Amino acid sequence: MSAKQTRPPEFPTWQEMRSGNILQYAGGAKNYRTGDWRTDRPVVDKSKCIKCGMCWLLCPDAAVKQNEDGTYEANLFFCKGCGICVRVCPKDAITMVEEGA
Amino acid sequence: MSRRVPLEGSFAAAEAAKMADVDVVAAYPITPQTHIIERISEFVNNGELKAAFIPVESEHSAMSACWGASGAGARAFTATASQGFFLMHEVLYFVAGMRLPVVMAVSNRAVGPPANIWGDYSDAMSATYTGWLQVFAANNQEIFDLTLAAFRIAEDPRVLLPFMVHLDGFTLSHVTEAVLLPEQAEVDAFLPPYKNPYMYDPDNPMAYGAVVSPGTYGEIKKAQDIGIRESKAVIKEVWKDFGDRFGRYYNPIDSYKADGAKTLLMAVGALSETAKVAVDRKREQGESVGLLTLHLWRPFPFEELAEAVSGAERLIVFDRAPTLGGPTGPIIGEVKAALFDCRKDMKVAGIIGGMCGRNLEVEEFEEVIERGIDICDKGRQEMVETVGIRG
Numbered sequence: 001m002s003a004k005q006t007r008p009p010e011f012p013t014w015q016e017m018r019s020g021n022i023l024q025y026a027g028g029a030k031n032y033r034t035g036d037w038r039t040d041r042p043v044v045d046k047s048k049c050i051k052c053g054m055c056w057l058l059c060p061d062a063a064v065k066q067n068e069d070g071t072y073e074a075n076l077f078f079c080k081g082c083g084i085c086v087r088v089c090p091k092d093a094i095t096m097v098e099e100g101a
Numbered sequence: 102m103s104r105r106v107p108l109e110g111s112f113a114a115a116e117a118a119k120m121a122d123v124d125v126v127a128a129y130p131i132t133p134q135t136h137i138i139e140r141i142s143e144f145v146n147n148g149e150l151k152a153a154f155i156p157v158e159s160e161h162s163a164m165s166a167c168w169g170a171s172g173a174g175a176r177a178f179t180a181t182a183s184q185g186f187f188l189m190h191e192v193l194y195f196v197a198g199m200r201l202p203v204v205m206a207v208s209n210r211a212v213g214p215p216a217n218i219w220g221d222y223s224d225a226m227s228a229t230y231t232g233w234l235q236v237f238a239a240n241n242q243e244i245f246d247l248t249l250a251a252f253r254i255a256e257d258p259r260v261l262l263p264f265m266v267h268l269d270g271f272t273l274s275h276v277t278e279a280v281l282l283p284e285q286a287e288v289d290a291f292l293p294p295y296k297n298p299y300m301y302d303p304d305n306p307m308a309y310g311a312v313v314s315p316g317t318y319g320e321i322k323k324a325q326d327i328g329i330r331e332s333k334a335v336i337k338e339v340w341k342d343f344g345d346r347f348g349r350y351y352n353p354i355d356s357y358k359a360d361g362a363k364t365l366l367m368a369v370g371a372l373s374e375t376a377k378v379a380v381d382r383k384r385e386q387g388e389s390v391g392l393l394t395l396h397l398w399r400p401f402p403f404e405e406l407a408e409a410v411s412g413a414e415r416l417i418v419f420d421r422a423p424t425l426g427g428p429t430g431p432i433i434g435e436v437k438a439a440l441f442d443c444r445k446d447m448k449v450a451g452i453i454g455g456m457c458g459r460n461l462e463v464e465e466f467e468e469v470i471e472r473g474i475d476i477c478d479k480g481r482q483e484m485v486e487t488v489g490i491r492g
Contacts, residue, residue: 014320018328020200020261021313021321022299026306 038081111136197232202255219458359391379466417473
């Protein structure tokens, strides 16, 4: 389940930033793709997942989402590939896979 | 009708903040600024000024509190000097980058070491690149006038930038002069209420000070730079309106006996008034000399400088802060850079003196003029030419 990599939106010109370092809306960070910082992505083996939610709880970027069946997987738009979910999974259900490999 | 009252320079600054009806004053006392905020705290205490006075634990906090207050839509004022100025330095950049119209009076003082309390422009000149609009007052009336006008300029929706009013520590801050104070109604008519278009408001959230990538920083800095440069038109417009209302007109560069003068002396602040007397004396001796008083330091008045020196052959720039390894002083550095674009033929001399409150008498300014002409015509003896320094 690799998310389609897209280019970040075109950056604004200086004329469009005359208010200084102020974004005239809130919550803009959710549009900021941090997923392309990643070299390895976490892949969940759903057959091993016991739905404990440790990966969801300890992800430092809140980039883990819960599926309808109760299992978890990474939101690859945000996931930076730190691998903490792999370390904290009590069932070794998550492995890091090199991007592009 | 204005009232003519005796006021210390510090009290003139405090009076301007009071008549501007500031909402928040966050400040930490430091010599020679102390009288400004002591007077404001008295105004708040005795009910003359309805404002929140925040006695913060440091200047870093003082400017941070002004940042928050201004962002939340309050008219914010503070004052500092020297070491306190340096402690708030980081926050100066943030207030400017956030386009917040905080107004600050700076009682200019030398920086340690050696430990000191006396006046020069070492603190002011360190703020050259902070993004604040900056003017130098030459007397107590100018402190009041320029501080009052600073609020209107800073808060203009076309500007939205913080504003520093520099006044000479002790030479102005602790010296009493007659100052004309307008009626409160006249001030209210001149200065509309402050409205922050990007106000901190839970019902209309925005993101302030977000981290940016290399792909955005340069554009934001260019927008800020253009904003500062374009503010000059508003500064001149507001100073013109101030003059029409109150009868005192201000210019980025004021000329004194400069028409047709072959030699011009340039100075800032209180000592420019001493320099005037030296110019009078040299004129009596037949020397073709005039004076330029630089009021506006940021944005730097490039066009006005070119105009002011257009008829002259020599320019002598008097600086009151060292650059320690750079040009003679910060002002001569800027002036030379500006003239290189428009007057490569001009002979320019820089002389530094009056550091840390060292008094300069009229005779010494006469010496500055004589030596400056010599340097212009024959070249300088030393990389950094000084006046009044022993040895």
